[in-house]
Amino acid sequence: MSDDSQVDAQPHCCASWRHGEPTDTDISIQHNQPASSKRESANDLTDVRARISEAVRTVKATTPLAQSFTNFVTINLVANAQLAAGGTAAMSFLPDDVIDTASIAGADYINVGTLLPFYKDALPQIARAFHKAAHPWVLDPVAAGIGATRTEILRSFRAAPPTIVRGNASEIIALATMWGLRDDTVQSTDSTDSTNCATTRPAGVESVDDVDSATVAARQLARFLATSTPHKQAAVAVSGEIDLVTDGERTYRLPGGSAMMTKITGAGCSLGGVTATYLAVSKPLIAALSASLLFNRAGEIAEQQSNGTGTFQPHFLDALWNLTPEQVADSPIIVTQ
Ligand SMILES: Nc1ncnc2c1ncn2[C@@H]1O[C@H](COP(=O)(O)OP(=O)(O)O)[C@@H](O)[C@H]1O
Ligand SMILES: Cc1ncsc1CCOP(=O)(O)O
Numbered sequence: 001m002s003d004d005s006q007v008d009a010q011p012h013c014c015a016s017w018r019h020g021e022p023t024d025t026d027i028s029i030q031h032n033q034p035a036s037s038k039r040e041s042a043n044d045l046t047d048v049r050a051r052i053s054e055a056v057r058t059v060k061a062t063t064p065l066a067q068s069f070t071n072f073v074t075i076n077l078v079a080n081a082q083l084a085a086g087g088t089a090a091m092s093f094l095p096d097d098v099i100d101t102a103s104i105a106g107a108d109y110i111n112v113g114t115l116l117p118f119y120k121d122a123l124p125q126i127a128r129a130f131h132k133a134a135h136p137w138v139l140d141p142v143a144a145g146i147g148a149t150r151t152e153i154l155r156s157f158r159a160a161p162p163t164i165v166r167g168n169a170s171e172i173i174a175l176a177t178m179w180g181l182r183d184d185t186v187q188s189t190d191s192t193d194s195t196n197c198a199t200t201r202p203a204g205v206e207s208v209d210d211v212d213s214a215t216v217a218a219r220q221l222a223r224f225l226a227t228s229t230p231h232k233q234a235a236v237a238v239s240g241e242i243d244l245v246t247d248g249e250r251t252y253r254l255p256g257g258s259a260m261m262t263k264i265t266g267a268g269c270s271l272g273g274v275t276a277t278y279l280a281v282s283k284p285l286i287a288a289l290s291a292s293l294l295f296n297r298a299g300e301i302a303e304q305q306s307n308g309t310g311t312f313q314p315h316f317l318d319a320l321w322n323l324t325p326e327q328v329a330d331s332p333i334i335v336t337q
């Protein structure tokens with residue numbers, strides 16, 4: 001943990017978090033922060049927890065639709081996870097269908113994990129329509145940095161950007177680099193280089209970087225999104241052993257989950273889909289935090305109850321369904337300045 005961190009060391013799933021004044025226990029570990037700043041962080045966290053609880057409760061009460069244009073491998077898990085969180089799902093690949101359906105969806109989800117030739121035109125067209133309509137959407141840049149077609153599609157989103165980017169560390173680093181947002185890396189002049197960056201290597205669908213190494217890229221990406229998206233609010237979520245969520249100003253680290261989540265396919269994709277479900281009812285930062293916390297808690301429960309990868313997924317879906325708004329909102333959150 002870095003020196004600028006403040007740990008809110010709530011035990012998992014304790015149902016009695018107080019949403020009132022912060023106490024000394026709430027801000028139990030502090031590092032070199034002035035008292036006024038500590039209190040601001042504690043007040044912010046109390047407010048954030050209340051909003052997370054409200055988002056989780058609102059999804060369960062109102063079953064919002066989040067539409068997905070997602071990969072063929074994990075499409076079923078994405079839909080089932082959205083339903084288990086309390087939302088509804090609709091999957092589509094045709095631009096006219098997606099754009100029409102978006103008018104009745106609270107948010108959309110685009111995942112570039114598997115590609116077909118027509119996506120090169122379809123996805124930029126869809127992103128432009130979302131931008132024009134100020135329709136909120138989540139991007140999962142699966143395998144960012146691999147292949148000219150994927151790079152062309154991801155580059156096109158810079159002009160019509162998502163409200164939230166959710167990916168693993170390598171994907172976040174690759175996207176920030178290919179959008180030219182990283183002043184700490186050297187850009188390649190080679191036009192055949194599909195990432196157009198000298199320091200990022202293709203990662204497949206799995207991450208080869210740890211979450212901490214994507215912190216700067218995530219903040220840069222979030223700041224860019226916040227200035228470029230119609231609502232001027234955005235978030236970036238980086239998944240891994242300890243997830244990171246930032247709006248470019250505030251950064252939160254979310255410990256927990258299970259390493260077993262990397263042993264089934266679609267934990268990241270379904271996290272993106274559920275992030276869109278929460279984005280249908282809440283602001284980007286809260287949507288990203290809510291989904292990541294829900295997944296961490298569900299992963300822990302599924303690990304305890306399952307007996308291998310085959311049974312992990314059904315236990316995981318059961319836990320997504322059964323976790324309460326309080327259990328999600330009371331989860332451990334590390335505030336980083
Ligand atoms: N080592 C780990 N320990 C605990 N949770 C993890 C670990 N790796 C990934 N997760 C969780 O699995 C989910 C998917 O994350 P990740 O595997 O990074 O996504 P992706 O499948 O896109 O690479 C997230 O909820 C994340 O918190
Ligand atoms: C295996 C695979 N291949 C193309 S997309 C995909 C699914 C990736 O899912 P996740 O990123 O959630 O692990």
Ligand SMILES: [Mg+2]
Pocket residue numbers: 140142167168205268269
């Ligand atoms: Mg992924």
